[in-house]
Amino acid sequence: MDPDEALRVVRETNYVTWRRQGGWDPILVTRAEGSRFWDSSGKEYLDLSSQLMATNLGHGNERVIAAIADQARHLAYAAPGFATEARATLSRALGGVLPKGLNRYFFSTSGTEANEAALKIARAATGHQKVLSRYRSYHGATAASISVTGDLRRKAIEPLQKVPGTVFAPDCYCYRCPFGLTYPDCGVACAEYVDYQLEHESDVAAMILEPVVGTNGVLIPVPEYLPRIREITKKHGVLLIADEVMSAWGRVGEWFAVDHWKVQPDILTTAKGITGAYVPLGLTATTAAVHDEFRDRYFPHGHTYEAHPLTLGPAVAAIEEYRRLGLLEKSRREGEYLLRRLREIQEHHVSVGEVRGMGLFAAVELVRDRAHRTPFNTEEDKIAGRPLVADQVAAAMLKEGVFCVSWVSHLVVAPPLIVTREELDHGLEVLDRALAVADAKVGNPG
Ligand SMILES: Cc1ncc(COP(=O)(O)O)c(C=O)c1O
Known part of the structure; x- marks a missing residue:
């Protein structure tokens, strides 16, 4: 199809996620290789x-591509009530990487x-309804x-579509400590x-948390936080769910972020990097104790595509590739370099309030006023569709051929773990230049 025609059809017939529908002007991505893509x-x-x-x-x-083709040829689909070889192979492979006890x-x-x-x-x-989150x-x-x-995406659906029972706990976010402490x-x-909270x-039923918060700012907890949360949830008989949809698979230099603190949740969830996003797969891993609750009791959940073989075979290949390419070590090594370079960049940009990161997972938080840590924009600005400074920085980068996700008032730097040092340097040079867009707005009341 002619590219202009393809863009027109997509724009006129598709929903675009998490934004106003008007004014959507996407890039037509035609191919990708390594850490790059082309329009x-x-x-x-x-x-x-x-x-x-x-x-x-x-x-x-x-x-991974060969694993997709092999699985499609061999057995593309079987209903979830059947056992398959793909299911067995992945289950065995998961046993070798997941935190102990999640089997x-x-x-x-x-x-x-x-x-x-x-x-x-x-x-x-547990027979309980409430869930603690942040x-x-x-x-x-x-x-x-x-x-x-917790973020603005819940506010946008309240109150009509909300399942009752969430209780919000404070964030572990030292740059903006909810208690004003240090x-x-x-x-x-x-x-x-x-x-x-749990006493009162x-x-x-559970507390759910991202061990390293992703989209909402790459928030790395202080060393005591997760082990203490594990102790507290255990003490109160509350299950701990670690949401590792974004923080797993080498992103922070370990298979799973909880590995950094040797914390064993009762339930761990993941997706994204489990297949490197080649095919869509989600995983909910629990302890045997949780599974035992359903041994003689109805398990009230399922999907047509549960354990879809085409999603499982490639995950085995992906896990082998993380190992073969040494990507956990690489994420740790290059992550240190990334953070060092981001700190250097911060030094000559008044609009950068804080940079933080772990492995190849970092955030650059933008502020209008460093002394008061005032963000350029708020969640309300995003819901209202007002222009966001972080988006303007990302747009300046895109113009120079570097794609970087922005969210409310920060940028998320999280390249593929196979990124080369030269590519990383190039991306950071472009980020460095684009931050001038935010610097120019410092001190401006908006
Ligand atoms: C921590 C976390 N949990 C859950 C999700 C939802 O995953 P999905 O978009 O695959 O449904 C995301 C997506 O970004 C995420 O970052």
Whole structure:
């Protein structure tokens, strides 16, 4: 199809996610290789955000592509009530990478479905309704997942589509501590307050959290936070769900972010990097103890595409590729370089309030006023469709052929783990230049 015609058809007939529908002017992506993609005019783009923090293996991985073709030829689909070889092989491979004790698996086709299953399992297993979550969080678009989401995407569906029972706990976000405290004198009040909440709440099934918060700012918890949350949830008999849809598969330099703190959740969810986004797969992993709750009890969940063989075979190849290419070590090594370079960049941009990161997962937080840490924009600005400074920086980068995700008042730098040092340097040079757009607005009341 002629590129202009293709763009016109898509624009006129498709919904675009999480924004006003008017004024959508997408790029027509025609091909991709490694950390790069091209549009219909032949313009090349470096991807500094792995599309949506998902293409950890980059594009064109021949082993994953071969696994897709093999699986399609051999057995493309079987109903979820059947066992398949793909199911067995992936289950065995998962046993070698997941945190100890997470050895019962439910497969779906997205992150939100993985969380939907986790929440239903937690509620059914415990007989309780409430779920503790945190404001700076995103857990997915479907009913239960969006209801435990803290960010603006929940506000946009309230109150009509909200599942009742979410209780919000404080964020572990030192740059904007909800208690106005400073680490370590704070005594990790954000964790201790959860103890207080659980003492005074009733009917709580689980606490769900992103061990490293993704879209909402790449928030890395202080070292005591997650182990303490694990202790507190155990003490109160509340299940801990780690949402690792974005933070897993080498993104932070480990298979899973919880591995950094040696924390074992009762339920772990993941998607995205599990296949490097070559095929859509979601995973809900639980302990045997959680699974045992349903041994003689009806398990109230399922999908036609649960354990779809075409999603499982390629995940085995993806796991082998993370190992063969040494991508966890590479993410740790290049992540240190990335953070060092971002700190250098911060030094000569008044609009950069904080940079933070772990592995190849970093955020650049933009502020109108460094002294008061005033963000350029708020969630309300985004819902209202007002122009956002972070989006303007990302647009300036795109013009120069570098794609980087922006969200409210920060940028998420999370390239494919196969990114080369030269590519990273090029992406950061372009980011450095584009930050002039934000610098020019510093001190401007908006
Ligand atoms: C932490 C987290 N959980 C859940 C989701 C939802 O995943 P999906 O978009 O595949 O439904 C996302 C998506 O970005 C995410 O980052």
